[in-house]
Amino acid sequence: MLSSAKHKINHSAFSVSSSSSSLPHSYSQAKNMTQVTMEEVWKDINLASLHQHRQLNIDHEPVLSNQNPNNSIFKDFLKKPLNQEPQPLPPSSSSSTLHRSLPPPPPETVLSLNPHSINTHFDESARFGCFGMKRGGQESDESRGDRRHKRMIKNRESAARSRARKQAYTNELELAISHLQKENARLKRQEEQLKMAEATQHQTKRKLQRSWTTPF
């Protein structure tokens, strides 16, 4: 029973995204934090109505509860993956949108049942995803695109700043070069003049000339 439940979860997780293993982990981790509340809710949830629910993420719940009406087995099932799971989502800024779709569903589910469980180990992107994804598929697409768009704009601004920085430094160097070249030329001319002046002075010194004669 337990294994089949797990298999079902993995199966549905696989349909969401490629990295199937992390879904039950993160989901279970989030679950663990709200175990007390969840159990209460489980008792009240009408499983049949949930089955008809089209949202993929919420599909996991009926699967679980169908197989494990007994809470203790459910707990055991949850404890097992928790040992291996330090952090469900590596903080990678370059993750594809497909990957992004993965972490948000679990917190979203938790969100709908218990709003206090947002504080998880998920990184900023997952947390950010929570806000725009309370309903499900359609809004998540929009907010995902929105986020991507914002990111793109920020990246563009950063790139522009970087280019400006580079250009400013280059201009400064060019100005410095031109200044130094002028000064160099000026100093060289000065040196030449001094040399010439010294040379003519030297020449005149060679010939001893009477410049002044006494009257007697």
Add this chain to the structure above:
Amino acid sequence: MSVNNRDPLVVGGVIGDVLERFTRSIDLRVTYGQREVTNGLDIRPSQIINKPRVEIGGEDLRNFYTLVMVDPDVPSPSNPHLREYLHWLVTDIPATTGTNFGNEIVSYESPRPTSGIHRLVLVLFRQLGRQTVYEPGWRPQFNTREFAALYNLSLPVAAVYFNCQRDNGCGGRRT
């Protein structure tokens, strides 16, 4: 020499973000240790822990100048909502001397940017005469333009800026 469009101060955005266009008329030499600051230079926080040596030009010792040092990119260049951060304020600097001869109204606080690459701008203003300048009260959200207007400092006579980012790493992803 007036500031043209290729001037590093313009390209780097200092003119615009912090200052209006102006014409340089006084020499300004800022030196951290052995390193003289030229526009756009990259300097790490570990190299600017102590205040720099600042020497100004001019000719008449009866003219007094004010030096302002600000960071317009706080807390980060992509989100500078605390623009500008006042790092240093020295007034009554006589021409041909340096900040050692002036009145340090706001003591030098060494920059320690946490996120992104910050610009640090040093601006020199000519005072109308020896005047009392009151310290702003807090360092963030300083406005150089308003400050200059408040104390009748008119346009700057010199300015230089450099870049600074944290010593190790990039500070993590911005939130």
